[in-house]
Structure formats: C-alpha cells, structure tokens
Amino acid sequence: MAELSHLNQKGNVRMVDVGEKPVTSRRAKARAQIRVSAELFKKLRENSLAKGDFAATARIAGIQAAKRTAELIPLCHPLPLELISVAVSLEELSLDGPDRVIIETEVQARSTTGVEMEALTAAALAALTVYDMGKAVDRGMVIEEICLLEKEGGKSGFWKKG
Amino acid sequence: MAELSHLNQKGNVRMVDVGEKPVTSRRAKARAQIRVSAELFKKLRENSLAKGDFAATARIAGIQAAKRTAELIPLCHPLPLELISVAVSLEELSLDGPDRVIIETEVQARSTTGVEMEALTAAALAALTVYDMGKAVDRGMVIEEICLLEKEGGKSGFWKKG
Amino acid sequence: MAELSHLNQKGNVRMVDVGEKPVTSRRAKARAQIRVSAELFKKLRENSLAKGDFAATARIAGIQAAKRTAELIPLCHPLPLELISVAVSLEELSLDGPDRVIIETEVQARSTTGVEMEALTAAALAALTVYDMGKAVDRGMVIEEICLLEKEGGKSGFWKKG
Amino acid sequence: MAELSHLNQKGNVRMVDVGEKPVTSRRAKARAQIRVSAELFKKLRENSLAKGDFAATARIAGIQAAKRTAELIPLCHPLPLELISVAVSLEELSLDGPDRVIIETEVQARSTTGVEMEALTAAALAALTVYDMGKAVDRGMVIEEICLLEKEGGKSGFWKKG
Amino acid sequence: MAELSHLNQKGNVRMVDVGEKPVTSRRAKARAQIRVSAELFKKLRENSLAKGDFAATARIAGIQAAKRTAELIPLCHPLPLELISVAVSLEELSLDGPDRVIIETEVQARSTTGVEMEALTAAALAALTVYDMGKAVDRGMVIEEICLLEKEGGKSGFWKKG
Amino acid sequence: MAELSHLNQKGNVRMVDVGEKPVTSRRAKARAQIRVSAELFKKLRENSLAKGDFAATARIAGIQAAKRTAELIPLCHPLPLELISVAVSLEELSLDGPDRVIIETEVQARSTTGVEMEALTAAALAALTVYDMGKAVDRGMVIEEICLLEKEGGKSGFWKKG
Numbered sequence: 001m002a003e004l005s006h007l008n009q010k011g012n013v014r015m016v017d018v019g020e021k022p023v024t025s026r027r028a029k030a031r032a033q034i035r036v037s038a039e040l041f042k043k044l045r046e047n048s049l050a051k052g053d054f055a056a057t058a059r060i061a062g063i064q065a066a067k068r069t070a071e072l073i074p075l076c077h078p079l080p081l082e083l084i085s086v087a088v089s090l091e092e093l094s095l096d097g098p099d100r101v102i103i104e105t106e107v108q109a110r111s112t113t114g115v116e117m118e119a120l121t122a123a124a125l126a127a128l129t130v131y132d133m134g135k136a137v138d139r140g141m142v143i144e145e146i147c148l149l150e151k152e153g154g155k156s157g158f159w160k161k162g
Numbered sequence: 163m164a165e166l167s168h169l170n171q172k173g174n175v176r177m178v179d180v181g182e183k184p185v186t187s188r189r190a191k192a193r194a195q196i197r198v199s200a201e202l203f204k205k206l207r208e209n210s211l212a213k214g215d216f217a218a219t220a221r222i223a224g225i226q227a228a229k230r231t232a233e234l235i236p237l238c239h240p241l242p243l244e245l246i247s248v249a250v251s252l253e254e255l256s257l258d259g260p261d262r263v264i265i266e267t268e269v270q271a272r273s274t275t276g277v278e279m280e281a282l283t284a285a286a287l288a289a290l291t292v293y294d295m296g297k298a299v300d301r302g303m304v305i306e307e308i309c310l311l312e313k314e315g316g317k318s319g320f321w322k323k324g
Numbered sequence: 325m326a327e328l329s330h331l332n333q334k335g336n337v338r339m340v341d342v343g344e345k346p347v348t349s350r351r352a353k354a355r356a357q358i359r360v361s362a363e364l365f366k367k368l369r370e371n372s373l374a375k376g377d378f379a380a381t382a383r384i385a386g387i388q389a390a391k392r393t394a395e396l397i398p399l400c401h402p403l404p405l406e407l408i409s410v411a412v413s414l415e416e417l418s419l420d421g422p423d424r425v426i427i428e429t430e431v432q433a434r435s436t437t438g439v440e441m442e443a444l445t446a447a448a449l450a451a452l453t454v455y456d457m458g459k460a461v462d463r464g465m466v467i468e469e470i471c472l473l474e475k476e477g478g479k480s481g482f483w484k485k486g
Numbered sequence: 487m488a489e490l491s492h493l494n495q496k497g498n499v500r501m502v503d504v505g506e507k508p509v510t511s512r513r514a515k516a517r518a519q520i521r522v523s524a525e526l527f528k529k530l531r532e533n534s535l536a537k538g539d540f541a542a543t544a545r546i547a548g549i550q551a552a553k554r555t556a557e558l559i560p561l562c563h564p565l566p567l568e569l570i571s572v573a574v575s576l577e578e579l580s581l582d583g584p585d586r587v588i589i590e591t592e593v594q595a596r597s598t599t600g601v602e603m604e605a606l607t608a609a610a611l612a613a614l615t616v617y618d619m620g621k622a623v624d625r626g627m628v629i630e631e632i633c634l635l636e637k638e639g640g641k642s643g644f645w646k647k648g
Numbered sequence: 649m650a651e652l653s654h655l656n657q658k659g660n661v662r663m664v665d666v667g668e669k670p671v672t673s674r675r676a677k678a679r680a681q682i683r684v685s686a687e688l689f690k691k692l693r694e695n696s697l698a699k700g701d702f703a704a705t706a707r708i709a710g711i712q713a714a715k716r717t718a719e720l721i722p723l724c725h726p727l728p729l730e731l732i733s734v735a736v737s738l739e740e741l742s743l744d745g746p747d748r749v750i751i752e753t754e755v756q757a758r759s760t761t762g763v764e765m766e767a768l769t770a771a772a773l774a775a776l777t778v779y780d781m782g783k784a785v786d787r788g789m790v791i792e793e794i795c796l797l798e799k800e801g802g803k804s805g806f807w808k809k810g
Numbered sequence: 811m812a813e814l815s816h817l818n819q820k821g822n823v824r825m826v827d828v829g830e831k832p833v834t835s836r837r838a839k840a841r842a843q844i845r846v847s848a849e850l851f852k853k854l855r856e857n858s859l860a861k862g863d864f865a866a867t868a869r870i871a872g873i874q875a876a877k878r879t880a881e882l883i884p885l886c887h888p889l890p891l892e893l894i895s896v897a898v899s900l901e902e903l904s905l906d907g908p909d910r911v912i913i914e915t916e917v918q919a920r921s922t923t924g925v926e927m928e929a930l931t932a933a934a935l936a937a938l939t940v941y942d943m944g945k946a947v948d949r950g951m952v953i954e955e956i957c958l959l960e961k962e963g964g965k966s967g968f969w970k971k972g
Contacts, residue, residue, distance in 0.1 A: 013214035013383045019349070019406040019432050025667070052175035056866040057236050059661045060722045064874075065234060067718050067726055070391050072227060072234075072287055073294045074219050074384045078391055078404060080726060082667040082760065108667050112406065116301070117294050124286045125234055127308075132235045132279050139278070139310060139321055146289075146305035159301055175869045181835070181892040181918050187505070218380035221499045222560045226388075229556050229564055232877050236870045240877055240890060242564060244505040244598065270505050274892065337538035337707045343673070343730040343756050376499035381560050389558060394715050396551060396558075396611055397618045398543050398708045402715055402728060436730065440625070441618050448610045449558055451632075456559045456603050463602070463645055467632035470613075472625060483625055511829070542704040545823045546884045550712075553880050553888055566888060568829040568922065594829045661862035700823035705884050713882060720875060720882075720935055721942045722867050764949070765942050772934045773882055775956075780883045780927050787926070787969055791956035794937075796949060807949055 015075050021112040026153035030119035032103040032127035033145040040138035041099035045090055054133040055088040058103065062086035062126030066107055066118045076117050083108040084118070086126050101130050104149075116151050177237045183274040188315035192281035194265040194289035195307040202300040203261035207252055216295040217250040220265065224248035224288030228269055228280045238279050245270040246280070248288050263292050266311075278313050339399050345436040350403075350477035354443035356427040356451035357469040364462040365423035369414055378457040379412040382427065386410035386450030390431055390442045400441050407432040408442070410450050425454050428473075440475050501561050507598040512639035516605035518589040518613035519631040526624035527585035531576055540619040541574040544589065548572035548612030552593055552604045562603050569594040570604070572612050587616050590635075602637050663723050669760040674801035678767035680751040680775035681793040688786040689747035693738055702781040703736040706751065710734035710774030714755055714766045724765050731756040732766070734774050749778050752797075764799050825885045831922040836963035840929035842913040842937035843955040850948040851909035855900055864943040865898040868913065872896035872936030876917055876928045886927050893918040894928070896936050911940050914959075926961050 036044065043049050051057075063084045070078040084107050091100040105122040107115040127143045134141060150160040198206065205211050213219075225246045232240040246269050253262040267284040269277040289305045296303060312322040360368065367373050375381075387408045394402040408431050415424040429446040431439040451467045458465060474484040522530065529535050537543075549570045556564040570593050577586040591608040593601040613629045620627060636646040684692065691697050699705075711732045718726040732755050739748040753770040755763040775791045782789060798808040846854065853859050861867075873894045880888040894917050901910040915932040917925040937953045944951060960970040 013219055013380055013387070014212075015387060015408050016213065017407040017432070019434070050176075051178065051237055053863075053866055056661055056863055057175055057870060060867060060870050061234065061236050063661070063663060064719070064722055068234075071388070072223065072230075073291055074223050074388055075213055075294060077406065078402075078726075080404065080728065082725065083665040084663050108665070110667070116297060117290065120290055120293060124290055124305075124308075128279065128282055128286055129235050131282060132237060135278060139313070140323060141309075143286075143308035144306065146286075146308070147303075148301060151301070161302060175866055175873070177873060177894050179893040179918070181920070215377075215380055218377050218499055219384060222381060222384050225499070225501060226557070226560055233874070236874055239892065240564075240888075242566065242890065244563065245503040246501050270503070272505070337543055337704055337711070338536075339711060339732050340537065341731040341756070343758070374500075375502065375561055381499055385558065385560055392558075395712070396547065396554075397615050398547050398712055399537055399615075399618060401730065402726075404728065440621060441614065444614055444617060448614055448629075448632075452603065452606055452610055453559055455606060456561060459602060463634060463637070464647060465633075467610075468630065470610075470629040470632070471627075475625070485626060539701075539704055542701050542823055543708060546705060546708050549823070549825060550881070550884055564888075566890065568887065569827040570825050594827070596829070661867055662860075664861065698824075699826065699885055705823055709882065709884050716882075720871065720878075721939050722871050723861055723942060764945060765938065768938055768941060772938055772953075772956075776927065776930055776934055777883055779930060780885060783926060787958060787961070788971060789957075791934075792954065794934075794953040794956070795951075799949070809950060 018077060018112040023110050023112055024153050026111055026115045027108045028114060028116045028119040028151040029106045029149040030123040031147055031149050032123040032143060034101040034127050034130055035098040035142045035144050036101060036134065037138040037140065038099060040134050041092065043137055044101065049133050050136060051133045054130055057133060058088055058126040058129040059086040061129040062103065062105060062122035065125035066122040069118045069121045072121060073117050077113050079109045079111045079115060079118065081107060081109050081118060084122060086122055103127050114151055114154050116148055120146060120148060180239060180274040185272050185274055186315050188273055188277045189270045190276060190278045190281040190313040191268045191311040192285040193309055193311050194285040194305060196263040196289050196292055197260040197304045197306050198263060198296065199300040199302065200261060202296050203254065205299060206263065211295050212298060213295045216292055219295060220250050220288040220291040221248040223291040224267060224284035227287035228284040231280045231283045234283060235279050239275050241271045241273045241277060241280065243269060243271050243280060246284060248284055265289050276313055276316050278310055282308060282310060342401060342436040347434050347436055348477050350435055350439045351432045352438060352440045352443040352475040353428065353430045353473040354447040355471055355473050356447040356467060358425040358451050358454055359422040359466045359468050360425060360458065361462040361464065362423060364458045365416065367461060368425065373457050374460060375457045378454055381457060382412050382450040382453040383410040385453035386427065386429060386446035389449035390446040393442045393445045396445060397441050401437050403433045403435045403439060403442065405431060405433050405442060408446060410446055427451050438475055438478050440472055444470060444472060499561065504563055504598040509596050509598055510639050512597055512601045513594045514600060514602045514605040514637040515592045515635040516609040517633055517635050518609040518629060520587040520613050520616055521584040521628045521630050522587060522620065523624040523626065524585060526620050527578065529623055530587065535619050536622060537619045540616055543619060544574055544612040544615040545572040547615040548591060548608035551611035552608040555604045555607045558607060559603050563599050565595045565597045565601060565604065567593060567595050567604060570608060572608055589613050600637055600640050602634055606632060606634060666725055666760040671758050671760055672801050674759055674763045675756045676762060676764045676767040676799040677754045677797040678771040679795055679797050680771040680791060682749040682775050682778055683746045683790045683792050684749060684782065685786040685788065686747060688782050689740065691785060692749065697781050698784060699781045702778055705781060706736050706774040706777040707734040709777040710753060710770035713773035714770040717766045717769045720769060721765050725761050727757045727759045727763060727766065729755060729757050729766060732770060734770055751775050762799055762802050764796055768794060768796060828887060828922040833920050833922055834963050836921055836925045837918045838924060838926045838929040838961040839916045839959040840933040841957055841959050842933040842953060844911040844937050844940055845908040845952045845954050846911060846944065847948040847950065848909060850944050851902065853947060854911065859943050860946060861943045864940055867943060868898050868936040868939040869896040871939040872915060872932035875935035876932040879928045879931045882931060883927050887923050889919045889921045889925060889928065891917060891919050891928060894932060896932055913937050924961055924964050926958055930956060930958060
C-alpha cells in the first residue's frame with residue numbers, strides 16, 4: 001500500500017496561468033530614488049567618478065535587467081518586451097534636504113500579463129548600478145524608494161500611484 | 163595619414179583592477195524594507211497569497227540573485243561566494259504607521275574585493291519578489307529602503323551604517 | 325583554385341525550422357521519481373532538512389529551469405510559456421519497497437512547437453534540487469525515472485505514456 | 487510599538503556556510519541511463535537522427551550545464567571547475583531487455599565544497615538533450631536512472647555507490 | 649527649490665520602440681571567416697584537434713549564442729527565433745593564399761524587428777569557438793571578416809551585401 | 811549479453827583538465843576592427859547615433875561578455891577575472907582607405923589557464939554592439955579583424971602577434 005501525502009496545499013508556490021488571457025498592449029512606469037552625499041552629488045553632476053559614466057552604465061544595466069526579469073523573479077512569465085526606457089536625472093535640494101539620483105523607467109509589450117515587474121526590475125538594477133559606481137565615494141547611499149508609478153492594459157486597466 | 167581620436171577620456175566606463183589586491187575575508191550585510199497595505203500584511207502573516215509562500219520564494223530569489231551580481235551590475239567582479247543568507251520578517255506598527263516586510267541579507271567570500279553589491283542585490287531581488295507575490299492584492303507597495311548595513315574586510319576595513 | 329569541403333553532411337547539428345508551423349495551444353506533463361532512504365524520507369516528511377524547505381525550493385528550481393530550457397538544451401526553440409506547474413509529493417511504501425519523492429510538472433504555451441522539453445527540464449531540475457537538499461543525509465539517492473506523461477497540441481496531437 | 491514576527495524558523499531555505507572549510511581537491515562521477523526503443527537505438531547507432539549528432543550535442547550540453555549548476559540549483563555554491571568530462575555510449579541488450587544510452591560524467595575542482603551536483607547536473611542535461619534529439623522517433627524514452635557513482639575529497643572523503 | 653538636471657540628452661542610450669511595428673517574417677544571413685595556419689588547417693580537415701570535433705562544437709555555440717543575443721547586445725529586443733542554422737566549411741587556397749574556416753549562419757523569426765544581430769552573433773561565437781578549439785595549435789588565427797550577407801522582411805525590405 | 815559501443819573516439823569534445831596546472835598571473839590583449847561608411851563615421855565622431863552613446867554601450871557590452879565567456883564558448887573554464895578593459899577609438903583614413911572603429915581589450919586573472927578567449931570575446935561583443943548601434947545608418951559595416959594581440963603567463967609564457 002502506498003500513502004501519498006501531497007505537499008501542494010497552502011503556501012505552495014505557483015505561477016499564474018495566463019493561457020486564457022488575451023494579448024493586449026501593456027505599459028508600466030516605475031521610479032527609484034537614491035539619496036547621496038553632497039560630495040558624491042558633486043561628482044555625479046560633473047560625471048567625474050573613477051569608474052566612469054554612471055548614467056550610461058545605469059541605463060544599460062536597467063535595460064538589460066528588464067529583459068531578464070523572468071530569470072530573476074521566480075514566478076514572472078517571459079514577455080516579448082518592445083520598449084524599455086531608463087532615464088537618469090539628478091535632483092538637488094537647495095536647502096537642507098538630501099540630494100538625489102532619480103531613475104525613471106518605462107516598459108511596453110503586447111502580452112497576456114503586465115510589465116510592472118519589468119519596469120521595477122529595471123529601476124532597481126539601474127539604482128544598484130549607481131550605488132556600485134559611487135560606493136567608493138559614499139558607501140552610505142540609500143535607495144530610498146522603488147515604486148510603480150503607473151500601469152496600463154489588461155483586465156485591471158489603468159492604475160496610477162496615488 | 164591616420165587620425166586616431168581616442169574616446170577613452172572623462173566619463174569612460176572601467177572596471178577596477180583588483181589584480182594587486184590580496185585575497186581576504188569579506189562580509190557585508192544589507193537590508194530592504196517594503197511598505198505594504200493592511201490587507202496585504204494580513205495575507206502575508208497568514209501566508210495565504212494566491213501565488214504561494216512569499217518568504218521562501220523571496221529568500222531563494224535573493225540567494226540566486228547574489229550569485230548573478232556580476233552579470234547584473236556591469237562593473238562588478240565575479241566572486242566565489244561562500245555564504246548567502248536572506249531573512250524575511252514582518253513588522254507591524256500598532257498605531258498609525260505602515261506595516262512592513264523586512265529583508266536582511268548577509269554575504270561572505272574570500273576575495274580581492276568586497277561583497278557589498280552581492281548583499282544589496284540579494285536584498286533588492288528578494289524585495290522585488292515580495293512585490294511580485296503580493297501585487298495582485300496591493301499594487302501600491304513601496305520598497306522604501308535598500309541600504310548597506312555593514313561591511314568588513316579589505317583595506318577600508320569595518321564600516322557600519324550611521 | 326579553392327577547394328571547398330563542406331562539413332555539413334550526416335550527423336550535423338540542426339534546429340528544426342518551425343517558421344511554417346501554425347501557433348497552437350500546447351501542453352505537456354512530465355514526472356520524476358527519486359528513491360530515498362528511510363532516514364531521509366522521515367526528514368522530508370517532517371520538512372526538517374538542515375538546508376530548509378525542500379519542496380518549495382524544488383518547485384521554484386523547476387519553474388525557473390523550465391523558463392531556461394532553450395538555453396540548456398542546444399536545439400530547443402525559445403517559447404513564451406504561459407503556465408509552469410511543479411508539484412512535489414511523498415510516496416511511502418509500507419512493505420519492502422523504497423520510499424519516493426515524486427515530482428509532477430505541467431507546462432503550457434501557445435507556440436509553433438511543443439513544450440515537452442520544458443516539462444521534462446522542470447522535472448529534472450526539481451529532482452536534482454531535492455538531491456541537493458537531502459544529500460547530506462543520503463548521498464545514495466537515485467533519480468529512478470524522468471519521463472513524459474502526456475502531451476497535447478500540434479500536428480501529432482495527443483500522446484499519453486502507455 | 488512594533489511586533490517583529492520572524493519567519494526564519496523550521497523549513498527555511500539556507501545555503502551552507504563554506505567559509506571555514508579548507509580548499510581541497512574534489513572529484514565526482516555520475517551516470518544517467520536512457521531506455522530507448524529499438525527503432526531509435528538503430529538511428530543512434532547509425533548517428534542518423536534528423537537533428538544531427540546526438541552524442542556531440544549531449545556532451546556539449548552536459549559540459550555547459552555543469553558550469554551553470556549554481557544558477558540552476560538554488561543552494562549550490564559557484565565553484566571554479568577544472569575538469570568536466572561527459573561520455574556517451576550505447577548499450578544493446580541482445581535478448582529481451584531494452585536498449586540504452588548511457589551518460590557518464592566526471593567533474594573536478596579545488597574547492598571548499600564537493601562537485602557532486604555538477605556531475606549530476608551534467609548527466610541530467612546530457613540525458614535531456616538525447617531525449618530532445620530523439621523524441622521525434624520515440625517520445626516514450628525514459629531516463630531511468632540518474633545517480634552519483636563516486637565522490638572524493640572533503641571531510642567525508644571517498645564515497646562509492648554500493 | 650529643486651533643480652532637476654536631466655541627463656537624457658545627446659548620446660543617451662535607448663532601445664528602439666517596436667510597439668507600433670507589425671509582425672512580419674524576418675530572415676538574415678551572416679558570415680565569418682577565420683584565417684588559419686597550414687598546420688591547423690590540416691588538423692581541422694582531419695578533425696583531429698585535441699579538444700575534439702570543432703565543427704559540431706562551433707555549430708552548437710553559434711546556435712546557442714543566437715538565442716542569447718538580447719542578453720549580449722544591450723539594445724537588442726528579445727525575439728522568438730524559429731530557425732537558426734550554422735554551417736561550417738573549410739576553404740583551402742591551392743597557391744599562396746591562406747587557408748580559411750568559413751561560418752555561414754541563417755536566422756528566421758516572425759517579429760517586429762529584424763534578426764540581423766542574431767545571425768551576426770551566431771557567426772561571431774561560432775568563429776570564437778573555432779579559435780578556442782584550435783588555439784593550442786595556432787594562436788595567431790585571425791577572424792578576418794564578420795559581416796551580414798543579406799536580410800529580408802520589415803519596412804526596409806530585402807538587402808544584400810554589395 | 812550487452813554490447814557496449816563507445817562513442818568517445820576521435821573527434822570527441824573534451825575540456826582540457828587544468829587541475830594539475832599552477833595558478834599564475836595571466837594577461838591577454840585582443841583587438842577588433844570595424845570598417846564603416848563615411849556617413850556612419852561622421853555620426854560616430856559626433857556621437858549622434860539615434861540609439862545613443864555607442865562607445866559607452868560597446869565598452870559595457872564587452873566587459874559583460876568577458877565575464878560570460880565560459881557560458882558562450884563550450885570548452886572554456888570559468889575564470890575569476892580581475893581586470894577587463896575595453897577601449898574604443900576611431901581611425902580616419904585621410905585618403906582612399908576606409909574609416910574604422912577600433913576596439914582594444916585587455917583581461918587579467920590569476921588562474922590555471924589563460925584569458926585569451928575572454929579578451930577575444932570582449933572584443934567581438936563590443937564590435938557587434940557597434941554594429942547594432944550603427945546598423946540603421948550603415949548595414950554594410952564589416953568587422954574586418956578580430957585577433958589576439960598578446961598574451962602572458964602560463965607554461966607557454968609571452969606571445970605577441972607577429
């Protein structure tokens with residue numbers, strides 16, 4: 001006699017089945033913010049880091065990470081991305097506030113499921129790359145926000161961060 | 163006559179040469195915090211998300227991401243990681259503050275360069291995985307912090323977040 | 325005079341051209357069985373391995389491997405997988421037979437070619453992960469079967485293991 | 487007041503810390519056996535499969551998989567492999583028994599932990615590649631064994647399959 | 649007051665948006681030529697290199713590289729490749745000219761953008777693999793050409809190397 | 811009775827065993843040259859390509875490719891690279907000769923085997939990336955040379971292209 005004890009109850013990991021969902025246009029935007037020291041901010045504005053052009057490197061790291069989202073996030077579906085855009089800007093607070101690097105990403109695809117994770121993954125890896133480029137100057141940098149800004153397409157339609 | 167205009171001036175991307183640096187014991191700890199809605203927090207505490215066990219999935223995603231840091235961060239060196247640890251905990255604020263998921267990572271290696279990026283990458287990917295597991299419940303989740311907590315080893319020695 | 329000796333005869337490696345094949349719904353199921361010692365079986369049932377939750381880890385390893393099938397199997401086409409499911413169960417033989425861990429996988433896609441290799445790759449990597457989690461207890465574990473259970477879709481239609 | 491409920495108890499996934507272990511010579515051998523139909527066996531012996539040279543393709547798939555073991559098996563450490571060998575042979579049973587393809591692998595490294603998973607992963611992926619090459623002829627092929635044959639090095643020393 | 653200095657001007661890296669482009673049949677052919685010494689050429693013709701069958705290995709390396717083009721070339725889109733063909737031949741010059749290995753690749757897909765980069769990447773990696781297989785005999789080998797031969801499909805239509 | 815016909819004779823693929831070789835300092839330099847049209851050359855010099863900064867993108871693609879050499883070239887060993895440098899320059903021929911982009915790479919590691927393939931792979935992928943960035947302007951670009959310039963370390967010692 002064989003006793004079969006299934007382990008597939010509560011808590012079990014599963015991918016959502018997207019086989020019945022129609023292919024529609026999907027779009028998502030995400031943002032990452034990195035708080036940096038005044039010394040690092042100065043070097044970023046001058047683009048004078050020893051490791052080189054931080055903005056170009058971060059942009060490429062973000063684009064490449066978006067394409068690998070399904071490898072990195074266990075339950076993500078592989079999606080045929082059509083557009084990945086990663087913008088890098090500097091925000092200087094004149095008074096007492098900290099200076100920031102801001103990463104804004106946008107991803108598009110015609111697919112059965114959304115591209116939010118791709119936009120967020122691009123933002124996160126671009127931000128980590130900024131950290132890597134600047135850590136010799138400021139190890140205390142903090143990525144103080146990674147969030148979805150908006151998404152469009154699919155059954156749930158348009159969503160915008162409140 | 164050939165004119166050779168080198169493009170390798172200011173702003174150029176370069177990997178740090180670690181060939182002269184000695185192999186020493188390296189350790190780094192990092193943290194990610196994710197702010198979640200009360201509804202999502204309840205499901206996380208019950209481990210009742212539709213996609214399954216968020217903590218196990220996040221932990222594995224973090225461990226696997228640490229091993230791929232050199233693929234994801236353009237100027238990182240490949241390192242022979244000896245320990246990767248990813249802890250996931252829930253922090254409930256009794257009064258008005260938001261509830262949080264907290265990811266804490268630790269990485270160790272005997273290498274010529276530090277493992278800060280590996281610890282941060284593990285934290286970031288574990289946090290993104292929590293987002294992916296819970297986004298059907300709360301798309302407004304925010305990763306509100308990814309930072310280095312401490313590092314040890316190498317010429318610069320011990321560092322701890324102030 | 326140039327002598328051109330083509331090496332592309334018998335035995336040459338080639339990918340099947342699927343450019344003329346229509347996109348249809350594809351589904352495949354596969355299974356792996358691992359024979360384990362009584363001591364390891366006890367720990368699996370208690371979920372008390374030192375490395376942690378073997379079923380969650382095996383499930384995630386299987387899902388992630390399915391997505392990378394085209395990287396691992398040289399002549400496989402990249403396919404837009406819509407569903408990957410990996411179930412893990414324990415089978416105890418009350419009398420003299422060995423105890424077993426059983427992995428069952430299912431993969432679906434709308435594609436020009438079948439998803440058999442994806443289902444088999446998920447089963448194999450989930451099984452190898454069980455081996456890795458338990459090998460400190462029982463190095464003699466044997467994966468004693470990896471096979472296709474059934475497939476559906478495409479010109480050859482439905483097939484079921486006899 | 488914050489209540490911190492740690493999720494890192496029983497069942498939690500963790501990598502073994504190999505930071506204190508010495509670097510020693512490691513070696514492991516593994517085997518996979520695939521049962522094939524008489525029709526497929528004939529084509530394998532003639533090396534006349536439509537997809538091409540199955541043995542060369544399986545060998546390369548096995549070698550490449552061994553190098554990616556740490557990406558595929560969540561809790562494996564990345565190891566600096568020095569030797570990966572994948573042999574493919576055919577075993578014909580003259581009477582009533584089934585014909586077989588046999589994969590034998592060997593892996594070596596100087597490392598803090600063993601190379602068993604690398605040898606097993608090479609065997610599994612080589613076997614799956616044989617399945618892929620031959621499945622148009624015999625979808626009912628079964629990988630009927632993947633096992634460790636022997637290992638050497640490290641604290642536990644020499645081990646041989648009984 | 650915040651000053652926002654955008655870094656996204658001239659020189660910024662961006663992926664082409666292919667979201668508005670129709671899916672059409674795409675095809676591309678590329679070629680790589682490797683100049684080899686007479687001693688190496690002899691061994692290639694006899695297929696007697698110590699590392700083994702150079703043509704099978706190069707073909708597989710080329711096929712696998714084509715599938716990973718979007719990972720390797722930062723601004724390439726991931727494409728659902730339907731056919732990847734890599735041919736290897738030897739060209740012997742009877743008089744004073746050098747001997748050559750010639751790699752010819754062909755890639756097809758139904759996609760919104762062309763497959764030129766996939767054909768070129770397959771050719772380049774197949775050629776590098778030939779270098780790796782033969783470098784113990786002739787380190788001075790030169791890949792003396794990698795070029796697109798023709799492409800078809802998309803708005804720009806048919807193109808053939810002049 | 812079983813007949814065992816080994817397929818592991820002449821032509822078989824095998825990795826070189828580097829287990830007995832000592833770890834020494836290794837260095838290799840490689841070069842790629844790309845012939846471009848006058849129109850493309852003008853845009854490269856102005857850094858005004860629609861896809862963005864070709865030199866930064868090529869440099870990063872080359873660095874990242876070097877780190878993945880063992881995944882791309884089937885019989886390469888994984889090596890702990892310590893330095894990867896990719897320089898991009900433009901060479902204008904004043905008279906009748908073609909204009910060129912020149913990629914020069916350098917790779918270093920302390921390892922049991924050389925880093926020639928890493929330097930060559932970096933050069934090849936940087937060159938392919940230049941092709942990708944510029945192909946909308948000049949599809950007829952030709953990578954007209956990829957070669958090793960010099961190598962150092964190991965039993966065979968110093969070698970320089972004649």
